Amino acid sequence: MKMIKYIAVILFALSALSCKTEKQENGKLNVVTTTTMLTDLVKNIGGEHINLQGLMGAGVDPHLYKASAGDVTKLSTADIIFYNGLHLEGKLVEVFEKMNADVVTQVPLGESLDKNTLIGSDYFASNYDPHVWFNIQYFKQFAGEVLSTLSRKDPKHAENYKANAEAYLKKLDTLEAEIKATIETLPKEKRILVTAHDAFNYFGKSYGFEVVGLQGLSTATEAGVQDVQRLSQFIIDKKVKSIFVESSVPRRTIEALQAAVQSKGNEVTIGGSLYSDALGNSGTEEGTYIGMFRYNVSTIVEALK
Incomplete structure (x- = not known):
């Protein structure tokens, strides 16, 4: 049993090393996202200047999602982790807590929102409904947090991130006008x-x-x-x-x-x-x-x- 654990540790270390080497070779930030909504958001802002990996795929329930060994490797070797927070990814919290905050920048986007505007919940430890992406204004705030974080960690491409974010925010404005007209x-x-x-x-x-x-x-x-x-x-x-x-x-x-x-x-x-x-x-x-x-x-x- 000890030998198996030892082999697992070695494999993890080798995997982590290979990921870091890739980052050093292409000079891009390693960015990990949890939900598909956040993966799409970060992709639109980060574009070609980041290495982006999303943990969850189509149809995956974030409430019940558990990290695989591969996920832990991705998270541990990331430069930035963007996640929803507000206890949406409840079964990943323990993994996030074990990450080295000095090495991996964690950004729980939902925690940046004004709590006085959120909907209360008795089901979550945070006491807030975590499904905040269904308010487009909140998603725009997420975009601002992503822009700020990427620009701070990679100032060389800050102007690129800003241009991408501005273009995406215009698309969100158009979306909101469209859906309001449809609902009317x-x-x-x-x-x-x-x-x-x-x-x-x-x-x-x-x-x-x-x-x-x-x-x-x-x-x-x-x-x-x-x-x-x-x-x-x-x-x-x-x-x-x-x-x-x-x-x-x-x-x-x-x-x-x-x-x-x-x-x-x-x-x-x-x-x-x-x-x-x-x-x-x-x-x-x-x-x-x-x-x-x-x-x-x-x-x-x-x-x-």
Whole structure:
């Protein structure tokens, strides 16, 4: 057993050494991100001047994500780690705490937000809803933090980072104008969003939707029979036309809710699958933050009309 542990340590050290050598050869910062939303953001600002690695892929639930041995190597040999914080990546906290702060710069982007503006939560140790990327204004603040950090760590390319950030912020402005126009086509009384878990509260607050999730803020919690029955009656009372599954949450939770509504002699359709805690597949429009947001809004509005 001791020999196995020793070999593991040696392999880790060799892996770390190879990563550092790569960085020294190409002269770029090694940057690691956790969620797909942050990977897309940092990619847009860092561009070709950084070595970027995202830990999580499409459809991955950050609430339940555990670091693999390969992830630990990436994190340990990074110059900068950008993560959401606010206890979203709950199972990675212990790994972050073991990182050498003098060697690896850790940036929990959610912690930079004004806590007085955040939505409270009893489900998280931070007592805040961590799904802050569904407020585009918050995501713009994330962009500012990323720009500041990259420029400080790599002043040689500060002007490049600034230009990239300014261009991306303009795209976010355009996105927000588009989705507001789309939402305006949906009557206010129909703006009721029922999903698998409470990931869309910031979206609802920003755009005037009443949001109800079958599970709590974290997918680590399970919806019980009483939750299903309570929400099914809500759907009937409010005459909700459609409910939504989420890409990072098992479909069966919403199907159980649909069945409960039907058992009471009423109908509700599944209006589509929304991207909540992760983006779509890499290389697709929904694999970007902007494309994901545009797709979600279009799906919601069309299903609820």
